Amino acid sequence: MPADISPEVAAAGRPEPDGRAARAAAVPELTATAVSKTYRGHDRTRVLAVDDVSFTIPPGAAVSLVGASGSGKSTLARLITGSERPTSGSITFGDLTVSRLRPGVQRRLHRQVQMVFQDPYGALNPLHTVAYTLMRPGQNFLGLTAAQARDRARELLETVGLSPADQFAAKLPHQLSGGQRQRVVIARALACDPGLIVADEPVSMLDVSLRAGVLSLLADLRLRRGLSLLYITHDLLSARAITDQVLVLHQGRVVERGETSEVLRHPRDQYTIRLLEAIPNPFSRPGNHVTR
Amino acid sequence: MPLLAARGINVVYVPASGARVWAVRDTDLTLEPGEFVGIVGESGCGKSTLGYALTRMLRPPARIESGTISFDGTDISALDGEPLRRQRRGGFALVLQSGMNALNPVRTVRHQFGDVMKAHVRPGDDTAPAGIARRSAALLEAVGLDGGVLHRFAHELSGGMRQRVAIALALALEPRLIVFDEPTTALDVIVQQAVLQTIKDLQRDRGFTAILISHDLGAVLSATDRVVVMYAGRIVEDQPAAALLRGAHHPYTEALIGCYADPRGDVIQLRGIPGTPPDLSQPASRARPAVLTQHACSFAPRCALAEDICREQDPPLTPLGAGRAACHVRAKAPEASHAG
């Protein structure tokens, strides 16, 4: 059950429920079954980064993966997007078995599963213009000509709120602010029309005042295009704002899962409570912040 | 006597070619001994630049164009070289942004403490290896780390642990003033809270004056006694933290406060501030003014309360409420401010 639509989205006109349903039917379901990942260190130590994790992301759903650093959430992101293979367990996306992909087949996966990265300063090649970065997915996955890809790049820029598109198309990353760069990263993720977007801490490195804008963009895009969203974060608040389901990860295991609003109001696991209490919020009840 | 008194600070970045950027404009700031002040603002507002300027750590192409800084009665604005180094010895310390990346990757933590302690030897300091090890272990304990960390390398420590080591290094010479530049930016919420608590406890126990620079107003409000809000290179609000919690005066501060919400509430509204901060660069031209004079309030384009005077005159920083604020509208009607 999707979250209530923000006034902006409603005002912008129909979020095309029919289109959404049709689209959602075309997007496969992502299923992770008993996934584990062990890393071997140089000194023969073994690190269990992900421990027996299972979950599904239904078509068109917004799910968040919440945990602190070291909880295994970034590892899971890499496993889901095919960048790494799990030690055991399986991940399927429709008829694609992500966990057993050969390098050639990885491209097929990227056509459907895209990623938004955490660091806006590292995710864009400093020597390529925004237009080039946004044209490539279209040319590679959709077989667009250069002219078509350029038009699509302009459309994408408008979609993510970087307007006028022509002004931004010619810019290099160092000429953009952190928030603008992140929007370009989101535009690139959308460029090949994927079914699932994995957003790995997309706003952690942005100013607090810019986060709502980028998050609302992600939420709006998900609703309008009917794609699935996996939102990875250490901040339960933003998880609550844009996702319906939440999985709380601690030391590689899922310690709590359920509807986001429910989990936040009635957390059961100790770790979830820790995460809740750590959210910087000086205006709430005492005991929820740094003691004075 | 105030520990640090800065008057009329103007900091400009002068690149070899291209536009000059006025990072800090006409700023006054006074710190009393033992105060814990937070400087808050969006990226590019000049807060880090101000922190670096106050501790005389600016490097070319940035320089203090005008203004005076006095530390414990001594004018340090004109100091350079060896006298400045001596001032740093017991005067101030700086914990850098991503202080964790400021650790040397090829030397153990122990060596880095050794470097600091041997570089600035005060009378009575024990600089024998055993003495350094003892002093270092005590510092690590103060920041909540085990003595075994001394023998580790930076990459063997987590982000939070590295940040704590950086803080311990800053404490090594018992400075009177420590500037923490965005100490929690790349850390997750749990570690963030722990590090802030550590800083708060240290400040209270050791009594040094501290400046905490961050874009996260929530974090700053929870840890500091006094908050200074900067926008476009100038201070727009300066209030005790407790007063700000009751109500902000400047619309920008209100907007920042509005970005936070109680996670357990029924209604969660995530808000941002529309628009972007202004560009402080001055196009290269033959005229090189000594100061960048402004004829409007920088925040007016994004301000819901903007009136005509806001677009014609830059509001001065005047006493308002328990501190100061720079707003035409609120200066006229102080009772109009409300809690965020």
Next chain:
Amino acid sequence: MSVSIRGCADERPDRSQMTTITAVPPPDGADTAIAAPGRVSRVLPGPVRFVARAVSTLWSNGKARAGLIILGVIVVVAIFAPWLAPHSPTATNFTPYSGPTSVNWLGTTGDGQDVFSQLIYGARVSLLVGLGAGALATAVAVTLGLLAGYRPGVVDGVIGFVTNLALVIPALPLMIILAAYLQGRSVWTIVLVVAFTSWATGARVIRSQTATLRTREFVTSAAFSGERTLRVAFREILPNMTSLVAASFFAAATAAVLAEASLEFLGLGNPTTVSWGTILYAAQQQNALLTGQWLMVFAPGLAIVLLMVSLTLINFGVDALSNPRLREK
């Protein structure tokens, strides 16, 4: 229970940012913003623009500028040799073994050839071999280094082994052996031999840098955008190593100039070629120092040194080449 997000969906474009701050009005005479360094007309084709921008970047560095000037002079001399040389370099109608005279400014060889003309024409071979061998060696180094750095595992292992082998074998003795045994001595033989023995250092350095860049997120994103391996290596990683490749090239070219002169001096090149090295070879054969023909030794020696110094000076300015600010339109 409702959740809503209000954010700024639109980023205000730059024009709104400029309206609030005005500097003290400048004196009469409108000022326009000074163009970014290296601004080049968009009319020129891509690669030409790139080279033009690179040159103007190098020009802005003092040492590199000096190097460019010296190199420029040598290049001009090489190109306009027929007009600058007073005589043909191979004409043997002068008195042999003579010292500097008004006709032969630097004296003559044992065969009666004018040394000064040979010096001028010799610039051609030294430049050709130096820059040519340097370019070839760098091309090999870049290809192998990129592949090894981008594909860890077997590929890296094999290339690494070959590189180590090439590094361990002493370059000059190997060059001598190769040059001595290759049939058909010509300038191109020298180019190949020199390039063959000097690619390894560059390959090693480029491999390390590639391995570092490979972990950057924009490289991962390129793969997500559907780019194939070769394209990622050459269009994503390589441009970010421009400074490194340029530095490798200039270092290799410098070494190549000296190597070519050494080979010619040892008589391993084609003696009928006109180059600075062959002048030294002839000087050695006729014991020029003993007969008092100092200039015949020092002039080509100085020329070789000048060329090497110019390339080294230019190398001081290559750091800026990787700076993205240079690509600003």
